[in-house]
Amino acid sequence: MYRTTLQGVLLASSILAGVGTAAAADVTLNIESWRNDDLQIWQEKIIPAFEAKHPGIKVTFSPSAPTEYNAALNAKLDAGSAGDLVACRPFDTSLQLFEKGKLEDLTGLEGMKNFSDVAKSAWTTDDGSKTFCVPMASVIHGFIYNTEAFEKAGVEVPKTVDQFFAALDKIKADGTYIPMAMGTKDMWEAATMGYQNIGPTYWKGEEGRKALIAGTQKLTDDAWVEPYRVLAKWKPYLGDGFEAQTYPDSQNLFTLGRAAIYPAGSWEISLFNTAGLKLGAFPPPVAKDGDTCYISDHNDIAMGLNAASAHKEEAKVFLEWVASPEFATIYANALPGFFSLNSTAVEMSDPLAKEFVSWRETCKPTIRSTYQILSRGTPNLENETWAASANVINGTETPEAAAKKLQDGLDSWYKPAKM
Structure with missing residues (x-):
């Protein structure tokens, strides 16, 4: 027992x-x-x-x-x-x-x-x-477009800045679609899908971004002002009342098939795929044929x-x-x-995702210019870039004035390390 x-x-x-x-x-x-x-x-x-x-x-x-x-x-x-x-x-x-x-x-x-x-x-x-x-x-910036809108207006995918604006002109003249869906009310949209999207083409991606951190380039240099001059030309193509248009408003305009082009981050793909539209994508246009292509691969x-x-x-x-x-x-x-x-x-x-990622083979990648080191102080360069980008597109601030304000704000607290 x-x-x-x-x-x-x-x-x-x-x-x-x-x-x-x-x-x-x-x-x-x-x-x-x-x-x-x-x-x-x-x-x-x-x-x-x-x-x-x-x-x-x-x-x-x-x-x-x-x-x-x-x-x-x-x-x-x-x-x-x-x-x-x-x-x-x-x-x-x-x-x-x-x-x-x-x-x-x-x-x-x-x-x-x-x-x-x-x-x-x-x-x-x-x-x-x-x-x-x-x-x-990471997410990649570029432009998503409605292929039926391009066919209706008789335009091809643009590769240069001149071709880009020529396409916008034809879409606007046709009148069926708003040429480009982007608002400025939320401001970050203007900076992230506007300035940071096309900017690397002008400041040459990592070369310019690192030079800005090193203090060998300034935001008032032509390479940093020119993207704002290009953005200022977007205004006539954004549709009536874009100044009061929020980010969700822009998404809705595009997914409802009312706009031809959407300045995009690749994170939009899943949402846009549910719209039942035939979509394509193209990278930021280069200044002229033969120039190096740059993408924000952030x-x-x-x-x-x-x-x-x-x-x-x-x-x-x-x-x-x-x-x-x-x-x-x-x-x-x-x-x-x-x-x-x-x-x-x-x-x-996913075909649209494959299109975006294929640009890594032909374009030089960079990250958003404001994210590393340059937004640690006050005023915060990232947040200030939101306002500057929206103001330039709205026409309430010139590209040169916006750039000077950004550089003055950065100079007030940032001193580049001695190399």
Whole structure:
């Protein structure tokens, strides 16, 4: 009887131990993000793919509204209530979190070998020594167009600036479509899809951007003023009342088939695909035939590790997977227009996304000029560029005056480091 009782006790102990082990292994990781529009994709495609290969690690995706994310995340991190994993915005916003000790150093993560220095640049310290987020995707700027509108007006895809304006003239003369759908009320649209879209053509991409940081070029130089002169010429083609037109208004005009061209970020692809229109895309036109083509191929989103997470090892398992070609393929195809930063080539199925990413083969890539270093002070160059771009298009400020105001604001706090 003693032996039987002992066996029962040992059996019960082993069962309880097994339950304890299972419970210990069943960890849930929470992801913070500003991308609330892709919740369903995370729930139905991305997370199931990870969990299928990593039993015992569960993942939940808990996004905030994009405009509230920075403040909400900071508050949660300070209160100790933030998720284990954090979607990282590019450059200074995330760099500040790392410098405050809120994000873990991920330099030694094995999967970081899958990314180039350019891919990691938005989430790496100024001296290049530490990387704190795993790169996920970039977005590319250009122009999306309604192919039926082009056929109706008898225009071909423009390659030069002169051809671009000639096409706008023909579309306007035909009268069936608003030539170009963009408003200036929200301001950021004018800067992001306007100035940062066409600007690299004039300041020669990375060459000009780095020269601005180094102080060897100024925003009052012709290379930086000329894009504003071109933007000022957009006004007659934006339709009546564009000054009061919001970003969603612009999207609606285009998806309803009322506008011919949409100055775009590739993130629009998923939404525009639902409109049932025949669409094409072209890169920013060059000044003249034979010129080098430049595109804004801007690092957009990455994933970091909350330094206060109670599940760092499990979170690193997830981040290694985010750094894998498998994740890159799932993400790029589930979210066409968000292009993998992984060095492994990703095969995409969406034709419009394939068109955008093909420009990497013929155009020189750069990132938005205001995002690295130059918007750390007050006045903030990124936000000031919003207002300047909208004012120039509205005709309330000359290109030269807008450029001078931006440079004066930058000079008031920014002193280039001695090289």
